[in-house]
Amino acid sequence: MSNQPFPLTSAQKDLTNTQTSLNLALGFAFIPASVGAFVVLERETGSKHLQVISGVNFVSYWFSTWIWDILNYLVAATLSVLLIALFQVDSLISAEIFPWTCLCVLMYGISCTSFTYMLSFLFNSHTAAQNLLLIIYLFTGGILMIVTIILSILPSTKDLARNVLIYLFRILPNFCLADSLTNLITRQNPGLWLGVGCPFEGCEPYALVIAGYDLLYMGIGSIVWFAATLLLELAFATPKLRAFFQLRRIDVPREPGEPLDRQVQLEKERVQSGAADEEMVVLKGLRKVFAGRSGAPKVAVEDMYFGIPEGECFGYLGLNGAGKTTTMKMLTGEELATSGEATLGGFDIKTQQNQVRRLIGYCPQFDALIGTLTAREHLTLFARIKGMSERELHAYVDSLLDQLTLRPYADKQAFSFSGGTRRKLSLGLSLVGDPRCIFLDEPTTGVDPESRRCMWKLISSTMLGRAVILTTHSMEECEALCSRIGIMVNGRLVCLGSASQLKATHGYGYQFEVTFEASGDLERAHANLLAFLQKQFTGVRVEESVPTRPRARYRLPKGQKPISAIFRLVEDRRQ
Template sequence: MADKPKSHQFRAMFFKNSTFIKRQKCSLCVQISIPLILVIVLVIVQIWIKSQMSNLDPNSSEINPSSNIFSYDPMASYIFETNPNGLSNIGSLSATGEGSGLLGATPQTFEQFYKNQSYLPYYISFDNVNDMENEILLQKKIMRDNQNNNNMFTNNLPTSALAFNSFSVQNQQLSVNISTESQSRYLWGVSAQNLVFTLNVLNSAFINYVYGTNVSIQVNSVSLPSYSQSTNVDIASLLGGSFYPFALSFILPLFVFSIVVEKQEKLRDLSLMMGLKIRNYWIMNYIFNYLLYSIIVVFVVGVSSAFDFAVFTKGSGFGMFLLIFGWGHAMVSFSFFLSTFFKKTRTASIFCYFLVIVSVNLNSLLSFQVYLNSAPPTPYYFYPLFAFYRGISQLSTQCGIDLCPKWESYTWDFETSKIIFWLYIDAVVYLILALYLDQVLPREFGVPSHPLFFLEPIKKLFIKPKSETKEQYNEKTSLILNHHQENNNFDETIDEDVSNEKKKVQQKLYDPSKISIVIDNLSKHYPGRPKPALDGLHLTIERGEVLGLLGPNGAGKTTTISILTGLYKPTSGTATICGYDIRTDMDSIHRIIGVAMQFDIFWEDLSCVETLLYYARLKGVPIAKEIESVEMVLKEVNLFDVKDRLVKELSGGMKRRLSFAVAMTGDSSLLFFDEPSTGLDPETKANLWETINTLKKNRSIILTTHSMEEADYLSNRIAIVSQGKLQCLGNQTHLKAKFGDGYSIRINIDEKFVDTHSPTELIKEFSSSAILAENYNGSYVYRLPKTTVISDLYKHLVENKEHYHIQEWGLSQTSLEDVFLKISENDDTVN
């Protein structure tokens, strides 16, 4: 039986979420279409690139990038040289052919070096290597500047640069460093050809100078046979490194939004008061969000696989599954974590979309600029967005160049394996952080837990309670007892009716069959506050009774209801609701109580029936009786004819009645109404009051309101709390008589005699203690003492009516508002 309420709550949340998503078709379509659009773009790019590449000759890959930088003039080519060691016989060779020494022995013509043209070499000499290199750098800068300005540079860079180390004719030995161009931007030939040509020149010059011959060595450079095949590059997978992070994480803001909107609209708070367990709330949201993510994954992976994207078809399917599966868990947990910091949906949505976009781009920057050839430090993986983005980008890039890793590659040394591991660690850590922060961070409704609340179970293991009776007090209770001792005159000044109620509870002087609620010494003390929010409350409420619970803000009304509905645990004392103890039987209590908050709290896109079905399932109404139970409640509040209408289409009065219907769902025996007619027009308010009067026939109702008129009309008894204590208790007439200042009489005289006659003398004759309270344009209001005999006053006025030109008069007792103000005038509590 213990699992039955849990299964009902899972059903309630699943069907509510499913219906809500179904109504939010546009939002759902956008969330699914964004990933699909990204994948379809990849498909289009893939198809286009393949069609272009199929027309390419795989062997036609030689490109001369220098052709648009400078033009080649074979008659004006040269070699730089330097003789830093001052070697003799190195000589020179000018552009006119005049030369000496080793360099002067260079043959003047070489054929078939570049496009079958003749080449006339000569040398430009430099004093040292630095001067030679600076000149080369200067020429490159001039070339680059001309290219940026779309100008053609007609001079060539040197074919090569020589730095002579040693030369000996006798030993027939030559040592020289040959430098050739390696930057393709400035290369007008082929680097290997330039080197071979320079060797031809030097070898020829060496032989001619040393041996006195006239030879010209001609050696050409050709390539070995090349192996070629059709290009096997998967463009979609390469680009997927940028697309897939967006496609699989753009739903994260929706997850955050769904949690924050229920906090913002107090939907979660109402559900908790109606019996929803917070653990079930998180479990069901986790499952539902993961299902939505899985739908997107199916679409993305399905379309990608259908078009043979290598990242999903050629690598390890199990490895990819672990990565995507782990990211889903990490993303849902991280969304819960983010939701704890937001109170407004607009702020949450903007921040989360911004976070996703920035994270994708920042990860790309770090991965390709900072951590291209090495793994990032371990803390990099603590942020789940970075971890997943890097993992999917790496796999996409590897598969894009036909290097998809197989399952055998997924060892600990393989970075993607580490990423998968850390995603699952992130999922657990962020889920724990989310649950913790949800309890301790300040919130708009309710009181956050102590930061070390999780140590309470451990504390109880080592600190055994003195007894197991319901009168036991824990450490917090002692604060309340101290407060009582500081106010040792409390029992002496307690109201008689309150004292009798306390005695009635303590001595059980009541018939349990006629009582719905028994509150026994209920107290609540919040940490860090000097006074208790609720201080020893004793109260009973009969079946069919409406109790008006009144008091200034912070007096303890909300705390009382929060304890009775299970939101807070009492510091001490207890209460029984229809025989169930709030300390041990809240699951049973939640099935028989209902709450209508001050403001209407609904999912606007659900219908009346769907709204009530959610709460009926939450309370564990049997499946076979769900519809029947809901329709019966709708008839009771006169909403059956609009049962299929969406909540957002209802009028204000209808929404208020639907709030009552929510409270009544599940055959509630006890209803809590908080400011039931706030903000309604007089006609709608009157109709609601009649509805409440109808509802109380079979139920008990606790009504909190600031409207004394409402409390006076609806309540059978009034309980006024102040400074956490019950100050007075009784029906309206009793309280007015006991705490009121007597009677109020209003007299209106004929406007013709306003300036000549005043009824003050008449009233003073009847009662010397009468006080004039108001006087305006012939209308007089007097306060009369409690001892006033109404029949005598009536006789006195009738006898003197004509003499004082009295047109009308009216007598009333002190109002309930006067009583309330008098009781709470010294209340300085702020809770």
């Protein structure tokens, strides 16, 4: 038995080739999804914010990103057109049609890239962006085209689909790609096109009803979507504009807090009087309220007043959640202040953010590095952003690598770095270009003691003539680097002064640690020691004293005996 089918009819060929256009639309949906994921990832990790703070103009950022994404797209587009030619889809690769096939594929890349940039502002997670954008482009491409074809066949919806819906659907780039390729394939089918004014032999490829409308929509749309992206970026990057477009302003009435420490009150009065207006960093009543997860708003920063002159390193000490990082984010424009104001170098952080960014270097709490760049490439990139000349660039980068002890990692990609190495590189990026004001948000977290000392030495040697704000959990770090320290609790600045002033004012006294002989009667030793200390001092605090352990720790009040007498007492009673 043998089977010899009849040749395919014109309609059957059109149907088979139309599947090609639908499959292309479904396949091309993956490209903008990956584009959107990378854009959101840079915003999610803070890499984009760090570049903008360092001096990247947002127009330059988006244009360079667009050019790179288009170049990447051209690789996939070229391979796709080659596959169409290899599989001999004649209705798309004939001499008359082939240039228009290429133009439709090219315009899709230009349009969908801009459209994806605009949609990227809807997402905060790059994984969610990739998944949802893929679904959007799958449904608005091949699947929506199938729906349109079905609606065009049904008598009750034919006019609606052809006269209204198709013009709305063409706003979507993926639909334009599927529609234009489908029209090019079927343009010589008289049954489809005689009713819209085409001759019996078919319309020209560039006719509006064939590829013309789709190309116009994609061309104009690419400009409109890119302009919308720039406007959204401008609104997000300018605190005053972002506040204007903010749909919901979250605030709570001020609650009377605990009485201010004397030094905090004096600093507040100094700032309010205008005596600190000429200093590099000035905060006047800065306040931030977040929407609470359980419904009740959370006051993260409350009425912050202080000024920092050039040449001073200000230590910001406090527990996690005290409001240190939030203050940094408000000063760099990443977060909007609920109320109050602040100036950097005399420029308002709300209205003059571009001028502010020229003054600051920023080391965020979470590393905002680009994983595929090496340490050398990071420093080179940010040095170029800061405007350093090529003649000095390589020597400057090598010098920074040596100061940061990053020479062994100079040509390794950042994603392979340990946490401590990433922190050292983040510190180096904040110092590039010698900014007048530096914000260091826990720069030594996760760094080994030896490297921490090197970083302290680098910070202290480079802070001359500039204002530095350093947040940390370590009093030792503040003592090593900071001339003035502010301690923050629950969003409030509760005390202020030098390390010695804080210890003298708020320190309880001395920490007294003892190790007993393990072979002795530990329970009796603990009891005898406590009784002895209580005879010598009034107000002894027991911090650690377990009768079965050979160690004990007490807090002794200051002022009752000089420290020399305490040491003499210990030596006399060692037994």
